[in-house]
Amino acid sequence: MSTTDPGTSVHFRLQIDGIDLGPFNTCTGLGVEVEVERRVEGGNNDFVWQLPSRITYPAVTLTRPLTADSAKVMRFLASLPQQVNRGTAQITALRPNLKETIVQWSLRDVVVVGWTGPSFDPSRSEVATESIELAHHGFL
Template sequence: MTDNIFATSVFFRLTIGGNDLGEFTTCSGLGAEVEIHQYAEGGNNGFSWQLPGRITWSNITLTRAVTADTAKIARWLDETVRRVQPKNGEIVALRPDLSPIVRWQVLGIVPVRWQGPSFDPASSQVAMESLEIAHVGLRPSS
């Protein structure tokens, strides 16, 4: 019998250029799409060749409740606005006890959007923030 551990209730730690930006509760957009070119070879009527082209990477969006780590994002954004320089980083999926499940190296990260919380005294909802980043590639990290 094999003990499989599945990523169920997880957190995601984001580090960019050596800056630990803290843990997030959701992470979406880990994905890629390969452009396929069809080539119909003369004299071959049975199929068309499927040739891979460019790869495009989805933007990644991470969300969490506002915490003291929100200031870390503000500092990183301020630093990036002064001098836009893509930096490598890492996203680590963590179990509830914060032990790592899997790691992805994220290459050439630049910010796309930060959405701060909406504060409404009539609502009892948790103040949430989201960070969207663009990048040029993902690699499994050990």
């Protein structure tokens, strides 16, 4: 049995092609899905073949409050019109001290497909957040 505490209050660090975009508070979409084709076997009514076919990976979205690291994302996004290349990304789950790694996922053929900035409404007192969305073709 492990004697270490499980990761709680996790933060995520995002790097794309070695460029550190800083820590994020939430990460959604890490996963894989295998589509299955069902084939009924003739003459055998109590058996259905389930054949794996296509593998898909949902987009990964990372979100955080606006910080000084938001400028890193803006510099990265400013370079996109000149070069849209598929690269690699590392998403690292960190303990709250932002130094100890819990686990790391490496994604291949990554493209930034979206960025959402904050919405400002003077009638509502909320934290200004930003989100970045990544499409990818699997894990390394």
